[in-house]
Amino acid sequence: MLEDDSYVFITENQITYEIRLESRKELLEDYPSVNLTLVELAFAPRENQKPVADSKIATTIVEFIKEYFENQQKVMVVIYETLDGKHLAKSLLFNKWLTKNNDQTFMAKVNFSLRMHEGLEVKGLFLFRADHPQHQEILEMVSAIVTDMQSLK
Amino acid sequence: METKKHIPNPERGRYYMKIFEKMVMEKRAWEESLKTKDMKALLKKSVPFERII
Numbered sequence: 001m002l003e004d005d006s007y008v009f010i011t012e013n014q015i016t017y018e019i020r021l022e023s024r025k026e027l028l029e030d031y032p033s034v035n036l037t038l039v040e041l042a043f044a045p046r047e048n049q050k051p052v053a054d055s056k057i058a059t060t061i062v063e064f065i066k067e068y069f070e071n072q073q074k075v076m077v078v079i080y081e082t083l084d085g086k087h088l089a090k091s092l093l094f095n096k097w098l099t100k101n102n103d104q105t106f107m108a109k110v111n112f113s114l115r116m117h118e119g120l121e122v123k124g125l126f127l128f129r130a131d132h133p134q135h136q137e138i139l140e141m142v143s144a145i146v147t148d149m150q151s152l153k
Numbered sequence: 154m155e156t157k158k159h160i161p162n163p164e165r166g167r168y169y170m171k172i173f174e175k176m177v178m179e180k181r182a183w184e185e186s187l188k189t190k191d192m193k194a195l196l197k198k199s200v201p202f203e204r205i206i
Contacts, residue, residue: 020183026172030165042180046187081177114173122173144159149169151161 005039007064008046011054016046019064024077031141034134038075041065041127058097066106069129075138079124091123098127105130110139112146 005021022040043061068074078094080087091111098109108130114122126142128135 018187022176022179024172024176027169029168040176040180042183044184044187077176079173079176079180081180083181114170116170116174116177120174120177122177140157140159145169147159148162148166149173150166151163152166152170 009060011052011057013052013054015050015052015054017043017057017060018046019043019061021068027077027145028141030144031137034137034141036073036075036134036138037071038077041076041078059101062097062101065127066102069107069127072129072132074128075142076127077124078127079122081123082119082121087121087123091125095125108132108135108139110142110146112150114146114149 007019007021008016009019010016020040020042022042024038024040028034028036028038065076068076080091080094095109095111098107106129108128110126112124112126114124116122126138128138132138
């Protein structure tokens with residue numbers, strides 16, 4: 001673990017990846033009865049290194065998430081946006097990683113898509129443990145957040 | 154299991170949207186900061202200015 005909530009791992013191709021966790025508790029403001037920690041997960045290669053296809057990256061990231069979810073009270077949100085034009089591909093790839101490396105009974109996910117100003121588009125997903133005691137509340141909460149945002153014209 | 158029907162609330166939608174916009178900006182800044190780390194590494198490896206002259 002580095003400073004803040006950052007973590008690193010180095011691939012066999014000597015590419016260093018940084019994983020960042022950032023609290024997003026402000027998203028839970030309307031749900032004071034739900035006792036949860038909500039963090040945003042992001043990861044990227046450091047030092048401008050070009051990523052190389054390596055299936056162990058997916059395994060490492062998913063194992064990191066699973067370990068994080070050992071504490072059941074945690075929910076994650078992951079976003080991909082339009083800046084590099086690869087948000088859709090990255091989002092699909094991340095979903096594939098989760099499907100391939102995750103027993104569906106362990107992790108639940110809710111995908112969403114947002115259109116913001118000036119053509120900015122976000123693909124994202126909320127992740128939480130499938131056996132979470134507040135599974136239904138979390139599902140309703142994240143679905144309501146997405147519905148509220150998608151109601152904007 | 155079915156979820157309860159939620160009535161869309163545009164006011165809260167705007168609030169959440171602002172948070173997501175902030176998240177996008179912060180993620181961009183973080184990704185940019187990773188590139189800066191590269192620049193520092195490159196500068197360390199680069200030939201000293203005096204020698205180029």
